Amino acid sequence: MEVNCETIKHLAQLSNFSMSxxxxxxxxxxxxxxxNYISELDxxxxxxxxxxxxxFEMENVWRDDEILPQDADREQLLALTKEEKDHQIKVPxxx
Numbered sequence: 001m002e003v004n005c006e007t008i009k010h011l012a013q014l015s016n017f018s019m020s021x022x023x024x025x026x027x028x029x030x031x032x033x034x035x036n037y038i039s040e041l042d043x044x045x046x047x048x049x050x051x052x053x054x055x056f057e058m059e060n061v062w063r064d065d066e067i068l069p070q071d072a073d074r075e076q077l078l079a080l081t082k083e084e085k086d087h088q089i090k091v092p093x094x095x
Contacts, residue, residue: 003028003031003032003035004028005021005024005025005028007028008024008027008028008031009024012024074087
């Protein structure tokens with residue numbers, strides 16, 4: 001896909017961004033420079049080099065779930081909320 005002003009403006013429209021012609025031209029030049037810079041990696045000879053999957057030797061550390069005693073009980077915690085319903089914290093609707 002070629003990067004040009006029309007493509008940039010189309011993507012801006014799809015993203016609901018307002019963009020002037022001058023901004024689109026500048027972004028087009030910037031993106032072309034970035035793509036050219038990244039394309040330099042294609043010139044590297046990577047034959048015989050094993051891919052790096054993990055830089056650090058890491059492993060999962062598992063622990064047993066424990067229920068520890070708490071200083072506050074359910075009623076004390078619910079008393080701190082703005083609103084509760086059926087012994088649960090009521091929060092604003094997200095969607």
